[in-house]
Amino acid sequence: GQQLNQSPQSMFIQEGEDVSMNCTSSSIFNTWLWYKQEPGEGPVLLIALYKAGELTSNGRLTAQFGITRKDSFLNISASIPSDVGIYFCAGLEYGNKLVFGAGTILRVKS
Amino acid sequence: NAGVTQTPKFQVLKTGQSMTLQCAQDMNHEYMSWYRQDPGMGLRLIHYSVGAGITDQGEVPNGYNVSRSTTEDFPLRLLSAAPSQTSVYFCASSYSGAGGEKLFFGSGTQLSVL
Numbered sequence: 568g569q570q571l572n573q574s575p576q577s578m579f580i581q582e583g584e585d586v587s588m589n590c591t592s593s594s595i596f597n598t599w600l601w602y603k604q605e606p607g608e609g610p611v612l613l614i615a616l617y618k619a620g621e622l623t624s625n626g627r628l629t630a631q632f633g634i635t636r637k638d639s640f641l642n643i644s645a646s647i648p649s650d651v652g653i654y655f656c657a658g659l660e661y662g663n664k665l666v667f668g669a670g671t672i673l674r675v676k677s
Numbered sequence: 678n679a680g681v682t683q684t685p686k687f688q689v690l691k692t693g694q695s696m697t698l699q700c701a702q703d704m705n706h707e708y709m710s711w712y713r714q715d716p717g718m719g720l721r722l723i724h725y726s727v728g729a730g731i732t733d734q735g736e737v738p739n740g741y742n743v744s745r746s747t748t749e750d751f752p753l754r755l756l757s758a759a760p761s762q763t764s765v766y767f768c769a770s771s772y773s774g775a776g777g778e779k780l781f782f783g784s785g786t787q788l789s790v791l
Contacts, residue, residue, distance in 0.1 A: 571719070573719075576717070598778050600779075607784065607785070608785070609767050609782025610720070610767075611782070612779050612780070615778060615779060655720070663708050663725075663727075663771060663773065663778060664722055665778070665780060667712075667720040667721070669717050669719040670719055
C-alpha cells in the first residue's frame, strides 16, 4: 500500500511557540486530512483538504494541500498546553480507505 | 448520540486464545472499519465494510475476521491470538458517499497478548 512520511516524529516546544509539521507521499492523493489523538482516545478530525494548493484554517490551526498533491502541511500558532497529543496526516484512497502517517507527538512546556 | 462505542477498553489474552472486539455505531453510517495502532507506525487498516453483508480486507488482515450482519455492528474476531497482535485497536465509521472521508473513531481497545 501507499506510504506516508510524516515529520518530525516528535516535538517538545515552549508554550506560545508556533509548530509546523508535514507529510509527504510517493503517490498523489485527492484528499488530505489531519487528525489529533489525545491520550486514551481515538483520533479526531481537525481539517480536511480537497484541492491542490488549498489553505484551510481551524482556529489556530492552518493546513495546506501541496500543489503537487503529494504533500500536506499543518501549522499551529501560539501553542498552548492543550495542544499536546499525536497529530496524524492521512490521505484518502479509493473506497474511503485512509492511509495514515506515523504521527507527530507534540509536547508543550508551560 | 453515543457515536462509535468499543468494548472492552482493555483486554489481556494468552497466546492461542480467541476473542471478539465489539464495535457499534448509532449514526447510521454505511462504512465501518478497524485499524490497529502501533508505536511509530500510525494506524493501519485491518478490515472494512461498506454496508451490511459486505466486508473486505485492508492492509493487515491476517489473523483477524470480521462480519457485518447489521448496519450498527462490526465485530473484530481474533481467531488465535499471537503476541504480534498486541496493539491498540480502533473502530471507525463514516458515510459511504460525500463526506465519507470524515471518519469518526471509537476510543480504542488496548489488547495485550502474553
